[in-house]
Every structure is written in structure tokens, then in C-alpha cells.
Amino acid sequence: MLWQCARAGGRRAHTAHGSGEQVDSLALALGLIVSLDPGFLAVVGLSLRVTATAVLIAALIGLPLGALLALKRFPGRSMVIVVVNAMMGLPPVVVGLLVFLALSRAGPLGALGLLFTPTAMIAAQTVLALPIVIAITRQIVEDLWGEYREHLLSLGLKGVRAVPTLLWDGRFSLTTGLLAAFGRASAEVGAVLIVGGNIAGSTRTMTTTIALETSKGDLPLALGLGLVLIGLTLLINAAAYGASRVGARHAV
Amino acid sequence: MTNTRRRHLAAWLCAASLFCAPAFAQQRSITVASTTSTMDSGLFEHLLPLFKARTGVDVRVLSQGTGQALDTGRRGDADVVFVHAREAEEKFVAEGFGLRRRPVMYNDFVLIGPKADPAGVAGGKDIAAALNALVGKQAPFVSRGDRSGTHQAELALWRAAGVDLTAARGAWYREIGQGMGAALNTAGAMGAYVLADRGTWLSFRNKGDLAILVEGDRRMFNQYGVMLVNPARHAHVRQADGQAFIDWLTSPDGQAAIAAYKVGGQQLFFPNATDPGA
Numbered sequence: 075m076l077w078q079c080a081r082a083g084g085r086r087a088h089t090a091h092g093s094g095e096q097v098d099s100l101a102l103a104l105g106l107i108v109s110l111d112p113g114f115l116a117v118v119g120l121s122l123r124v125t126a127t128a129v130l131i132a133a134l135i136g137l138p139l140g141a142l143l144a145l146k147r148f149p150g151r152s153m154v155i156v157v158v159n160a161m162m163g164l165p166p167v168v169v170g171l172l173v174f175l176a177l178s179r180a181g182p183l184g185a186l187g188l189l190f191t192p193t194a195m196i197a198a199q200t201v202l203a204l205p206i207v208i209a210i211t212r213q214i215v216e217d218l219w220g221e222y223r224e225h226l227l228s229l230g231l232k233g234v235r236a237v238p239t240l241l242w243d244g245r246f247s248l249t250t251g252l253l254a255a256f257g258r259a260s261a262e263v264g265a266v267l268i269v270g271g272n273i274a275g276s277t278r279t280m281t282t283t284i285a286l287e288t289s290k291g292d293l294p295l296a297l298g299l300g301l302v303l304i305g306l307t308l309l310i311n312a313a314a315y316g317a318s319r320v321g322a323r324h325a326v
Numbered sequence: 327m328t329n330t331r332r333r334h335l336a337a338w339l340c341a342a343s344l345f346c347a348p349a350f351a352q353q354r355s356i357t358v359a360s361t362t363s364t365m366d367s368g369l370f371e372h373l374l375p376l377f378k379a380r381t382g383v384d385v386r387v388l389s390q391g392t393g394q395a396l397d398t399g400r401r402g403d404a405d406v407v408f409v410h411a412r413e414a415e416e417k418f419v420a421e422g423f424g425l426r427r428r429p430v431m432y433n434d435f436v437l438i439g440p441k442a443d444p445a446g447v448a449g450g451k452d453i454a455a456a457l458n459a460l461v462g463k464q465a466p467f468v469s470r471g472d473r474s475g476t477h478q479a480e481l482a483l484w485r486a487a488g489v490d491l492t493a494a495r496g497a498w499y500r501e502i503g504q505g506m507g508a509a510l511n512t513a514g515a516m517g518a519y520v521l522a523d524r525g526t527w528l529s530f531r532n533k534g535d536l537a538i539l540v541e542g543d544r545r546m547f548n549q550y551g552v553m554l555v556n557p558a559r560h561a562h563v564r565q566a567d568g569q570a571f572i573d574w575l576t577s578p579d580g581q582a583a584i585a586a587y588k589v590g591g592q593q594l595f596f597p598n599a600t601d602p603g604a
Contacts, residue, residue: 179402179560187562189403190357190388273357273386274371286389289507290366291532 102298103305113275118306121279124192125260128199132207132255137248140211141237145219155212161205166198170265173198177269190271195279198265203255210251214244246318253314257307280306355384356567359396359404361475362505363433364550365389367525367594372587377574383567391474391505399423399553402560405568408575410475410523410550424553428576429604431584431595432549435479436527437540438510439465439519447519453543454487461489464498466518468509471501479548480521486545510536523548525594549604550595552576575599 106114143154175181177189177197188194218240219226226236241248263281270277272286280303287296364370365387374385388398392409399407400423407424409415418424437447437456445465447456460467470477484491491499502512506526513520514534522530527538552572557563574580581597588594598604 179562180400184402190386271386271388273388276386288511289362289505291507291511291530293532 096297098294099297099301102295103301106298106302107305116275117278117280117283118302120192120277121260121281121303122306124195124266124279125199125256128196128259129203129207129252129256131196131200132203133252136204136207136255137211137241138237140208141215141241142234143208143212144215145233145236145240155209158205158212159209162209164202164205165264166202166262167264167268169201170198170268173201173265173269189269190273190277192270192277194269195266195277198269199259199262202262202265203259206255206258207251210254211241211244211248214247214251215240218244246322249314249318253311256310260303260307353384354382354567355386356405356564356571357386357388357403358406358408358571359388359390359394359398360408361392361395361410362389362507363410363476363523363526364408366505366507367523367529368589369525369584369587369595373575373580373583376583377571377580380574380579381567381570383570385571389505391470391472392476392478393473396423399555402555402563405555405564406552406571407555408550408552410548411478412549412551414475414478415551415553419553423556423559425556427551427553428572428599429601430550430552430575430599431581431597432547432604433523433525433595434541434548435476435483435521435546436524436538437519437546438513438522438527438536439539440517440535441537442517442535443539444517445519448537448539450540451542453483453540453546456540457484457487457489460498460519461494464496466498466500466516468513468516468518468520469499469501470506470509471503472505474505475548476506476521476523479546483521483545525589528589528592528594549598 143151143158173194174189176183177186177194178184179187179189188197215237219236222240222243226232226239231239261281263285266277266279267282267285270279270282272278272282278286280299284296284299284303287293287299360370366389370385370387374387378384388395388404390398392411392414395404395407395409396414396418398404399418407415407418408430415424415427419427437453439445439447445456445459445463447459450456459465469480481491500512500516500518502509504512506522507530509520510522510527510530511532512518514532514536517535519539520536524541552575554565554568554572555563557565575584576599581599584595584597585593
């Protein structure tokens with residue numbers, strides 16, 4: 075309901091200020107935040123939940139895998155590293171298409187009925203976030219291993235057994251990697267649009283709402299939502315940075 | 327790593343998963359693949375709460391072009407298809423992907439263009455003459471180019487105007503492959519002409535220098551039809567609830583609800599479920 079209010083408000087502001095689109099957007103962005111409109115909160119909540127879940131899954135898989143890739147020597151290792159690094163640049167729209175084809179009723183996983191659900195969006199974002207987590211973890215752990223190799227070996231920690239220690243020691247750098255993965259997943263629109271379908275109240279995220287409002291020609295509201303998204307990203311990064319600062323102080 | 331640290335990490339992971347885990351609630355719902363025009367014009371926002379109040383069924387709407395919406399139905403990724411391209415709909419049913427097609431309502435297309443009107447078509451009622459004038463003046467024209475119902479209607483109008491697009495197309499004819507709103511945004515930014523459905527145009531918020539230049543030609547009639555995806559082909563189709571939605575749309579109650587939807591005092595869609603030829 076307040077969605078409509080925000081829109082009507084924007085319209086009024088629009089006629090009042092003439093071409094003051096930026097002013098409208100800022101006012102709309104603030105209005106949306108202050109009003110705590112349920113429709114708006116649902117969209118923000120879904121965006122955060124989908125991306126947080128995707129990054130959590132990517133972390134659970136990617137951190138150990140990246141560390142193993144750093145420590146283990148096996149034939150074809152260089153090629154795997156190059157491929158993983160390259161996959162950081164995977165086009166989201168292609169990921170969306172592949173997940174769509176897999177989850178569609180006509181596809182191999184169609185029986186699960188997951189297409190056009192938040193789960194499908196989580197799957198797509200996980201695929202996007204995973205290469206970043208693996209690649210950055212691999213680099214950080216490899217550097218740490220180079221530095222503390224002797225020390226860890228003297229404690230009897232090598233191979234898989236060294237993974238938890240190295241991940242823990244690299245946790246602050248790894249946080250930056252996870253934030254990069256979070257950023258890639260939350261900023262993405264092409265893939266979630268394809269696999270989520272932008273269904274109101276069900277799979278509509280912040281980025282797909284922005285795309286929709288742009289197509290409706292409601293540029294002030296689209297820009298206002300964009301400002302909210304940027305603000306949220308800033309908040310999350312500030313919180314992570316603050317937490318790692320506090321953690322670093324206590325760790326010494 | 328010490329044990330306390332490890333426990334610490336485990337606790338964090340648990341906390342994180344608690345935040346993420348809440349199940350996405352599932353209720354009685356159907357998925358309808360429909361067009362950008364029904365969504366962007368705000369019709370569904372008006373209709374769906376009424377239907378839900380009556381039946382308790384949640385309708386999840388995919389807003390796609392008509393071609394894409396029919397494909398979604400073919401793949402079995404929707405329960406109901408609600409689109410506007412009669413030939414394509416009849417083909418969809420004939421191929422066994424959908425059950426019986428029911429006419430629902432119509433609106434009309436309008437030719438939009440810059441108020442300056444470089445091709446001099448404003449005020450006309452003959453779309454064929456107007457399109458020929460555009461070709462003659464090589465006036466910029468934005469085409470949806472996305473196999474949507476509007477795109478197919480546009481192509482039919484060029485044929486009706488006797489214009490052979492393969493021969494006539496040049497830099498003036500710009501296919502953007504996007505939805506109605508995006509096409510209007512593009513036309514506004516380029517000072518180009520564009521064919522739009524009246525509903526999307528009336529509720530469009532970035533009209534800028536654009537205006538309706540040609541309207542009222544019978545050939546610009548835009549009929550909507552609705553079909554259930556064939557449960558014999560896709561067993562998971564929610565037949566009862568999907569059929570209930572179709573029945574409601576074509577019932578006197580649903581038809582009245584469609585007629586009651588207005589933007590700026592103007593009725594956007596005209597119900598005609600009882601018109602056998604529609």
C-alpha cells in the first residue's frame with residue numbers, strides 16, 4: 075500500500091520540482107527507509123536472505139576447497155587455478171541461463187519444481203560467488219603457507235590438517251574475499267531475473283525491482299531504490315570492516 | 327587453532343545459518359505466465375487481490391513477452407498462460423501444449439511519437455498511411471523485436487501497410503529486444519516513433535516529449551486470451567486452481583473487475599469473454 079503512497083508522493087514531488095529527479099529520488103529513498111513499508115522491507119529482506127544464504131553456501135564449499143587447492147599438489151593443478159580464476163568473470167546472465175535450463179520442468183532437475191523460487195536465485199548466486207571464494211582463499215592460504223610453513227610443520231600440521239589453522243589465521247583477509255562475493259551476488263540482476271522471474275512478493279529483489287521500475291518509466295523510484303541498495307552495501311561493508319578491526323585488536 | 331576458537335567459529339556459522347535458513351513459506355498458489363502489458367499497466371495489481379479474496383489462491387505472475395510466456399508454458403514452467411497474440415495462442419493449443427483458449431478482453435495499440443512529429447502523422451486514423459509516411463521520411467522507429475504480442479502486432483501492421491520490412495529496414499528501424507516500458511524509454515530518448523499498447527502508455531511515468539499520434543484504427547485492436555497449460559503434458563500443472571483463475575477471469579464477476587480498472591479516469595481493458603469471435 076505504501077508502495078503506492080511512495081509512488082504518489084514521487085509524482086507530486088515530480089510536478090512540484092519540475093525536472094528535479096535526483097531530489098525526488100533522495101526524498102523517495104529516505105521515505106522508503108523511514109516509513110518501513112512492508113512491501114519494501116519484504117523486497118530488501120528477500121534480497122539479503124538470498125544473497126546471505128548464497129554466500130554462506132559458497133563459503134562452506136569454497137573456503138576448504140580453496141585451501142586444499144593452495145596446499146595440495148596434483149597434476150593439472152595450474153589449469154584448475156586458471157579456470158577458477160577465470161570463472162570469477164563468469165557472465166551472470168549465462169549462469170542464469172544454465173541454472174534456468176537445469177531447473178526448468180523440461181530440464182534435468184525439473185521435477186524439483188524450483189524454477190521461479192528464491193531457492194533458484196540462491197543457486198544462481200552461489201554459482202556466481204563460489205569462484206571468487208575459492209580463488210581468493212587459494213591465494214591467501216598459499217601466501218600464508220609460504221610464510222608459516224616451517225612453523226606449522228614443526229607443529230605436525232600439514233596438508234588437510236593445516237587447513238583450519240590457515241583459514242583461521244587468514245580470516246581477516248578472507249572476510250574481504252567473502253565481501254567481494256557478497257557484492258557480486260547482491261549487485262547482480264540478469265541471473266536472478268531469469269531464474270526468479272521477478273514475481274511480486276515472491277522472487278522480487280532490489281535489483282529486479284529497479285529494473286522493473288525503470289521499465290515502467292518511474293525513474294525517480296528506481297533511482298531511490300538504487301540509493302537504498304548502495305546504502306545497504308555500504309552498511310554491510312562498514313560492519314564487516316569494524317568487526318575485523320575489533321577482532322584484529324583482540325587477536326594480538 | 328585452539329578448541330575455543332574452533333567452537334567460536336562453529337557458533338558463528340550456526341548463527342549465520344539461523345539468519346539465512348527461515349523456510350520460504352509455500353501456500354496455495356499458481357504461476358501465470360503473462361505479458362509485460364498486463365503487469366506494467368497495473369491490471370494484475372488490481373485483479374489479483376480480488377481473486378485471492380474469493381478463492382484464497384495466490385497468483386504468481388511472470389511478466390514476459392507473449393512469445394516467451396508461451397515458451398514458459400511449453401516447458402511446463404507455468405500453470406496458466408495469459409497473453410495477446412491470437413494466432414500464436416491457437417498454435418499453442420493446436421500443438422497440445424494448452425487446453426482450450428478463452429478470450430478475456432481487449433485493449434488497443436497506439437502509435438506514439440515525438441510531439442514535434444517529423445513524419446507528420448499526428449491526428450491520423452489510418453495506421454497503414456502513417457507507417458508508410460514513417461518509411462518515406464526514414465523517421466526513427468523503435469521496434470520491440472522480442473517476439474512479444476506487441477512485436478507480432480507491429481509486424482502484422484507493417485504487412486497491412488504493404489511495407490516489406492526486409493527491404494525497407496535501415497538505420498531508422500531500431501530493434502531493441504526489450505519490453506514495452508524499455509521501448510518507450512528508448513523512443514523518448516531518441517525522439518523516435520513506437521507502437522505501444524494503450525494500457526502501458528497510460529500508466530507509463532516517463533512520457534517526456536512523447537504523445538499519442540495515431541489511434542482508433544480497427545487494425546490496432548489487441549485481443550487477450552487465456553489458456554491452461556495441458557496437464558496431460560505436464561502432470562504437475564495445478565489444474566483445479568489454474569482453471570478456477572480462468573473461470574473467474576471470464577465470469578461476469580471477473581469481467582466487471584477488468585472493466586472497473588481505470589488509470590487517470592480512463593478504462594484500459596474492455597472485457598469480451600462472451601464474444602465468440604474474439
